[in-house]
Amino acid sequence: xxxxxxxxxxxxxxxxxxxxxxxxxxxxxxxxxxxxxxxxxxxxxxxxxxxxxxxxxxxxxxxxxxxxxxxxxxxxxxxxxxxxxxxxxxxxxxxxxxxxxxxxxxxxxxxxxxxxxxxxxxxxxxxxxxxxxxxxxxxxxxxxxxxxxxxxxxxxxxxx
Numbered sequence: 001x002x003x004x005x006x007x008x009x010x011x012x013x014x015x016x017x018x019x020x021x022x023x024x025x026x027x028x029x030x031x032x033x034x035x036x037x038x039x040x041x042x043x044x045x046x047x048x049x050x051x052x053x054x055x056x057x058x059x060x061x062x063x064x065x066x067x068x069x070x071x072x073x074x075x076x077x078x079x080x081x082x083x084x085x086x087x088x089x090x091x092x093x094x095x096x097x098x099x100x101x102x103x104x105x106x107x108x109x110x111x112x113x114x115x116x117x118x119x120x121x122x123x124x125x126x127x128x129x130x131x132x133x134x135x136x137x138x139x140x141x142x143x144x145x146x147x148x149x150x151x152x153x154x155x156x157x158x159x160x
Contacts, residue, residue, distance in 0.1 A: 001134045006067065010060055013142050017056040020149035025049075030102070032109035035154035059145045066141070073129035073137045079144055080121040083152065087114050090153050098156030110154045117147045 023034045024044065030036040043051035066072050091098075091111050098107030121143045128136030 014056045014060045017149045021052045035110045035151045038153045038155045076125045076140045084118045094156045101158045
């Protein structure tokens with residue numbers, strides 16, 4: 001991977017996650033297309049509008065460090081498996097709240113979005129590891145942050 005492509009991954013990713021994080025500000029209430037991740041809601045309570053830069057900064061600071069490691073592909077697969085496992089726990093424990101407060105359709109759509117996203121992350125990560133492709137491994141890492149910025153661990157409870 002060239003220096004230019006690394007800079008593009010960092011710049012485009014940081015911008016993308018800033019915009020995705022800011023989606024919460026663009027809607028009055030959560031929707032299936034903007035499900036408001038619980039960790040983003042908590043960060044907004046703690047940092048106010050500053051929550052928008054937390055995930056982009058995590059991406060911007062962690063990716064250059066991970067690129068240096070030979071185990072980058074394995075780390076991405078491990079992170080994707082952690083995300084998948086925690087998502088199963090999350091949806092299992094909050095499904096009833098989602099049905100009660102957001103409705104069955106909303107809860108199902110957001111669960112499907114998460115399932116498709118996690119499957120895509122795992123697919124790219126595994127193919128990237130098999131092919132030893134830093135681009136595919138980076139794309140999988142990028143998708144993990146897409147999930148975290150957009151729809152992972154959605155708040156399914158009652159809005160005040």
